[in-house]
Amino acid sequence: MRILVIGGTWFLGKSIAEQALARGWDVSTFNRGRSGADVEGVQPIHGDRTVREDLERLAGHGPWDAVVDTSSSDFAPRDVLLSTTALRPAARRWVHISTVSVYEGWPHQPLTDDSALLQCPPDSDESYGYTGEDGSPTTYGFQKAGGERAVTEAFGNAAVFLRPGVILGQGEYVGRLPWWLNRAARGGRIVAPAPAGQRIQPVDVRDVAAFALDQAAASTSGGFNVTHPEGITFGEFLGACLEVADSTGRPVWVAPEVLEEQGVKQWTELPLWRTHAGVWSVDSSRAVAAGLRCRPVLETVRDTWAWLARDGRPVDHPRWAEHGIAEEKEAKVLASL
Ligand SMILES: NC(=O)c1ccc[n+]([C@@H]2O[C@H](COP(=O)([O-])OP(=O)(O)OC[C@H]3O[C@@H](n4cnc5c(N)ncnc54)[C@H](OP(=O)(O)O)[C@@H]3O)[C@@H](O)[C@H]2O)c1
Structure with a gap:
């Protein structure tokens, strides 16, 4: 070829x-x-x-x-x-x-x-x-x-x-999984979007x-x-981030209404969190029938952590800075509970 x-x-x-x-x-x-x-x-x-x-x-x-x-x-x-x-x-x-x-x-x-x-x-x-x-x-x-x-x-x-x-995965410059991994590594009480059982793809x-x-x-x-045909729950995803980062951090699952009241922005301040009904309901069965094979998300989490530890991020990119909630804002959300 x-x-x-x-x-x-x-x-x-x-x-x-x-x-x-x-x-x-x-x-x-x-x-x-x-x-x-x-x-x-x-x-x-x-x-x-x-x-x-x-x-x-x-x-x-x-x-x-x-x-x-x-x-x-x-x-x-x-x-x-x-x-x-x-x-x-x-x-x-x-x-x-x-x-x-x-x-x-x-x-x-x-x-x-x-x-x-x-x-x-x-x-x-x-x-x-x-x-x-x-x-x-x-x-x-x-x-x-x-x-x-x-x-x-x-x-x-x-x-x-x-x-x-x-x-x-490796080389991600947007800063979604890298942000969760770095946040997990920082430890403490971590604002997480409830429900923990929400499946993501x-x-x-x-x-x-x-x-x-x-x-x-x-x-x-x-x-x-x-899209990932089986996906993973947010709870399992965050659990994997904590595990690979060897962190004692503890997720605090916060209801979407509270996050919204506190002005937390979906998709960026808490990467991968979005409440719209269809966002994680994308059927990929045609691709699976044609040979798409998706490794478990846990493997992606582990290998991305290894890449971050090895290389950091590839180059500066403006989208990286858009992702993740500021420490003070996260503390404010926790204080409001
Ligand atoms: N990231 C996600 O979660 C996601 C989700 C859904 C779909 N996608 C799609 O996935 C695709 C891949 O995204 P990506 O982030 O890996 O790459 P990307 O940022 O869309 O493309 C970057 C590549 O294109 C080259 N490039 C940029 N401008 C160019 C130009 N004018 N002429 C020739 N080459 C140019 C860049 O090299 P130089 O700058 O050196 O030219 C670089 O190699 C995109 O089409 C995106 O829409 C991404």
């Missing part, structure tokens, strides 16, 4: 490049050379996916059996269209990393692979879409839905869309990467939700 990874130096793209090499594949990566280092063993090609001339030069390095696009999170549909149109003659297939945010019903309703998508034209610019008052839908969701359409425009049935919920970055490569070599088409 000969593949091109757009991105390829950072979190998911890096894991895809590393695993493709481990499979004995011929791997090219394309990025600007700003985030992270090129993975040893790939053929690195540097350029900007929003610049037509760079894409034409890139196409000259083909042909590839598949392109895996990991880098579309900050790009308008029309930018994705520029890449898919330029690379169509050079690639047999396109594996697009999308998101569950493309669904109209996310995060309010349970979702399947056939749920309705947000509507966004494939040639839209970054202004298309809006974010609702309660955080749904999101401009990001509209833009990613338009990105999917831009891929379909060029690749038709030779395209697949992987729609992960939350990705955790994060997937390990390595499992998303392996599935992306399986799909690069397959002849499937359409969308696949990529």
